[in-house]
Amino acid sequence: MKKVFVFLLSVSFIVACSDSEPGVGGSTEIAFDRAGLLKSLVNNHFISDFEDFAAETETVKNLTNTFTATPTQENLVTLRAAWVKAYKVFQTVAPYDFGKASDISFYFNLNAHPLNVDETKTNILKPAFVAKDLQISTNQDAQGLPAMDYLINGLATSDEDIVAFYTGADAEDYKEYLTAVATRMDTLTDEVLANFKSEAFNSEFTSNTSAAKTGAVNVFVDRFIVYFERRLRSSKIGIPAGEMDRDKRPNQIEAVFMPEISRELALDALENTREIYEGVTTDEVSLSSILVLRGRQDLDTRIKNEFTASREAILNLNENLQLQATTDAAKMLQVRSVLQKLVVSLKNDLISELALEVITADNDSD
Amino acid sequence: MLNNYLHTNTKAAPLAVFRFLFGWLMLASTLRFWFNGWIKSIYIAPKWFFTYYGFEFVKPLGNLTYLLFFIIGVTSVAIALGYYYKYAIVIFFLSFTYVELIDKTTYLNHYYFVSLVSFVLIFLPANVTFSIDARKSTVSKSEVPRWTIDVLKLLIAIVYVYAGVAKLNSDWLLEALPLKIWLINKTHFPVIGTLFQYEWSAYAFSWLGMLYDLTIPFFLMYKPTRRFAFIAVVIFHMLTYMLFQIGIFPFVMTLAVFVYFSPAFHEKLIHVVSSKIKLLNVAKSSVFEFSAKAKRIIYPILGCFVIFQLVFPWRYLCYPGELFWTEEGYRFSWRVMLIEKMGTAVFTIKDPIDGKSFNIRNADFLTPFQIKQMATQPDFILQYAHMLRDHYKKEGVKNPEVYVESYVTLNRRLSKQFIDPKTNLANEKDSFAPKKWILPFNGTIKGL
Numbered sequence: 001m002k003k004v005f006v007f008l009l010s011v012s013f014i015v016a017c018s019d020s021e022p023g024v025g026g027s028t029e030i031a032f033d034r035a036g037l038l039k040s041l042v043n044n045h046f047i048s049d050f051e052d053f054a055a056e057t058e059t060v061k062n063l064t065n066t067f068t069a070t071p072t073q074e075n076l077v078t079l080r081a082a083w084v085k086a087y088k089v090f091q092t093v094a095p096y097d098f099g100k101a102s103d104i105s106f107y108f109n110l111n112a113h114p115l116n117v118d119e120t121k122t123n124i125l126k127p128a129f130v131a132k133d134l135q136i137s138t139n140q141d142a143q144g145l146p147a148m149d150y151l152i153n154g155l156a157t158s159d160e161d162i163v164a165f166y167t168g169a170d171a172e173d174y175k176e177y178l179t180a181v182a183t184r185m186d187t188l189t190d191e192v193l194a195n196f197k198s199e200a201f202n203s204e205f206t207s208n209t210s211a212a213k214t215g216a217v218n219v220f221v222d223r224f225i226v227y228f229e230r231r232l233r234s235s236k237i238g239i240p241a242g243e244m245d246r247d248k249r250p251n252q253i254e255a256v257f258m259p260e261i262s263r264e265l266a267l268d269a270l271e272n273t274r275e276i277y278e279g280v281t282t283d284e285v286s287l288s289s290i291l292v293l294r295g296r297q298d299l300d301t302r303i304k305n306e307f308t309a310s311r312e313a314i315l316n317l318n319e320n321l322q323l324q325a326t327t328d329a330a331k332m333l334q335v336r337s338v339l340q341k342l343v344v345s346l347k348n349d350l351i352s353e354l355a356l357e358v359i360t361a362d363n364d365s366d
Numbered sequence: 367m368l369n370n371y372l373h374t375n376t377k378a379a380p381l382a383v384f385r386f387l388f389g390w391l392m393l394a395s396t397l398r399f400w401f402n403g404w405i406k407s408i409y410i411a412p413k414w415f416f417t418y419y420g421f422e423f424v425k426p427l428g429n430l431t432y433l434l435f436f437i438i439g440v441t442s443v444a445i446a447l448g449y450y451y452k453y454a455i456v457i458f459f460l461s462f463t464y465v466e467l468i469d470k471t472t473y474l475n476h477y478y479f480v481s482l483v484s485f486v487l488i489f490l491p492a493n494v495t496f497s498i499d500a501r502k503s504t505v506s507k508s509e510v511p512r513w514t515i516d517v518l519k520l521l522i523a524i525v526y527v528y529a530g531v532a533k534l535n536s537d538w539l540l541e542a543l544p545l546k547i548w549l550i551n552k553t554h555f556p557v558i559g560t561l562f563q564y565e566w567s568a569y570a571f572s573w574l575g576m577l578y579d580l581t582i583p584f585f586l587m588y589k590p591t592r593r594f595a596f597i598a599v600v601i602f603h604m605l606t607y608m609l610f611q612i613g614i615f616p617f618v619m620t621l622a623v624f625v626y627f628s629p630a631f632h633e634k635l636i637h638v639v640s641s642k643i644k645l646l647n648v649a650k651s652s653v654f655e656f657s658a659k660a661k662r663i664i665y666p667i668l669g670c671f672v673i674f675q676l677v678f679p680w681r682y683l684c685y686p687g688e689l690f691w692t693e694e695g696y697r698f699s700w701r702v703m704l705i706e707k708m709g710t711a712v713f714t715i716k717d718p719i720d721g722k723s724f725n726i727r728n729a730d731f732l733t734p735f736q737i738k739q740m741a742t743q744p745d746f747i748l749q750y751a752h753m754l755r756d757h758y759k760k761e762g763v764k765n766p767e768v769y770v771e772s773y774v775t776l777n778r779r780l781s782k783q784f785i786d787p788k789t790n791l792a793n794e795k796d797s798f799a800p801k802k803w804i805l806p807f808n809g810t811i812k813g814l
Contacts, residue, residue: 031550031553031562031563032550209554210554211551211552211554238725242724243724243725244724244725244726244727245724246717246720246722246723246724247722296778298780299780302780337771340712340771343710344710344773344781345781347708347710348708348709348710348773348774348775348781349708349775349780349781351708352547352706352707352708352775352778353547353778354547354551355547355548355550355551355706
């Protein structure tokens with residue numbers, strides 16, 4: 001008995017005291033490369049995506065100035081095309097809700113939908129309105145891409161009538177508001193981009209390889225999944241189809257005043273989440289490559305298949321999601337269920353496999 | 367033979383030291399809860415609470431919870447000092463257990479252990495020496511019946527051995543799960559952290575943990591191995607303390623095993639402490655004896671208690687299906703750190719009158735911690751479904767139907783659907799009977 005015990009004790013001590021170099025043990029590595037993942041995210045996703053988006057908001061801002069200086073149908077059409085492009089590219093930066101983006105509520109300032117139309121109208125015609133008022137939190141749902149949607153698509157049914165708002169009696173008010181909205185989008189985007197490019201953010205983020213809830217990987221994955229679940233699955237598809245209500249809510253789709261682009265926006269968002277998951281270059285450390293290295297081809301394959309299935313499911317819908325929700329919401333709810341499968345794989349399996357501590361209460365376990 | 371045993375006496379010192387350490391540890395635990403803000407976040411902030419089956423009468427107390435914790439703290443000190451001990455331990459047991467019963471979300475084996483220990487302590491003469499009570503000559507005794515110390519040793523041995531038996535399964539021993547996926551996040555751990563990137567370290571820890579649990583009480587009982595065993599206890603529990611977020615459990619066990627040490631050791635300890643704290647009186651002589659009436663009450667109660675402790679953890683055998691999956695019979699059985707489980711549960715409320723339905727946001731009703739616990743445990747899911755049913759009844763839905771779309775992953779297996787999505791949970795009754803609406807587990811976990 002004593003011998004057994006002494007043996008056990010010495011084994012524990014050997015375990016406790018050895019300090020071998022990685023690789024010497026020669027057995028399967030089961031850790032994952034947190035630093036590598038963070039570097040890939042910053043270099044291949046955050047910065048490049050935000051640079052692309054900043055270019056779009058800049059264009060939108062400039063074309064807004066052109067349009068307000070010369071409000072013609074032609075200038076409106078040019079501005080609208082730029083806005084559509086910007087909305088599409090916005091989908092690639094939407095999930096990055098941390099650092100500066102989180103501090104300034106970047107997502108909600110740029111894409112709170114449904115737009116608060118009443119508030120927006122009031123703001124436009126309020127004599128005392130100044131651009132700075134958009135910083136007030138109650139104005140969060142009266143600005144950004146949805147407000148521009150209203151201002152360039154939603155004021156009237158024909159372009160002629162829309163332009164009339166910018167040449168009529170209240171023209172100055174409309175111009176002022178449109179300019180304020182476009183400028184603020186650009187300013188906020190530049191602010192986040194500058195933060196993501198800064199040495200300070202880079203070194204702090206990529207070196208924060210802690211496994212705690214505040215570790216950069218934990219925060220990123222948490223935000224990524226929250227984005228997928230709430231913004232992509234629910235806001236874009238589920239809620240308009242009536243997921244959360246007794247009745248459908250077709251007017252809650254994205255780009256409600258130009259609904260024919262709503263499906264495309266959802267597809268772009270999905271494609272971006274797939275790119276984040278799989279990585280965009282072959283040598284990138286991505287969530288996918290980590291799972292494969294850990295011998296979880298089963299999970300990786302399942303997630304990839306679910307991305308494909310999600311894309312096919314969305315493509316099966318009408319490109320106008322408002323119309324889709326109005327005519328056949330059930331079909332849209334089925335798409336929501338397909339997306340939910342992916343939520344499960346990410347929220348259950350991925351988090352569990354990487355033993356990531358996220359959004360859970362601060363408490364003991366056993 | 368039993369009669370002889372019951373009449374054997376031994377020094378009261380180990381029992382008194384156990385009481386002393388238990389009291390201070392409980393004070394520390396209470397303060398820890400208080401200063402971490404957990405009284406509010408766990409017992410006051412949530413809107414809904416998950417009561418234990420059969421204990422639905424236990425209600426949250428709102429801000430009075432602070433008072434209850436204050437009482438637990440004060441009685442902890444009284445227990446440590448042996449001051450009005452009989453009252454203190456009864457009040458402590460009731461208050462502590464009440465708190466535990468408020469919400470099973472926070473169920474932890476070691477809190478259950480604390481409740482059990484304090485229940486047993488009610489019947490034991492733990493204040494006859496090394497206490498303020500012992501200043502009264504009628505209380506002061508230097509010897510107690512031997513069984514009063516052995517029952518504590520037995521309780522501790524049950525915890526260890528049952529925890530070890532629970533590890534005798536293929537996931538733990540052959541797959542090193544869930545340690546394999548937990549340890550990799552600890553590669554920054556000083557000195558040994560670098561080992562955790564290798565798979566074999568998870569196997570080593572799994573097997574050592576199993577052997578430790580199964581054997582440590584015996585090494586502690588046997589004098590020649592006791593000192594080494596205690597060193598192992600300290601190393602084991604300090605490692606688990608530093609590696610995992612398991613709160614005071616390591617300290618509870620480390621201090622509890624002192625009771626295995628010899629009376630001489632405890633007398634030395636008492637001597638050192640009581641020379642510093644003059645308040646505590648150390649009995650010089652005389653033997654504590656239970657009155658005939660007390661024996662008639664205590665023997666059957668503690669007898670049944672011990673049998674219950676030995677039998678109750680095996681109740682899972684009465685349920686079909688995989689224990690780790692259904693968790694029917696999982697709690698109160700010393701199953702510690704055995705499963706890595708993660709779930710998602712989306713609830714749908716359906717109005718049968720117009721056929722309309724909608725999903726709910728769990729965060730509207732539960733805390734993140736409650737959501738996490740609920741999503742992997744069928745009894746929580748059913749209870750929550752009933753709370754939702756009652757809530758929407760009040761909101762005007764006549765006979766709300768409640769369905770859940772839930773998926774669970776268990777120890778690295780791909781998530782699969784957990785609860786039958788076609789079962790209207792509003793109509794299912796909770797009971798000890800097997801829950802037929804839990805979908806089968808497709809994998810196999812062999813072992814006990």
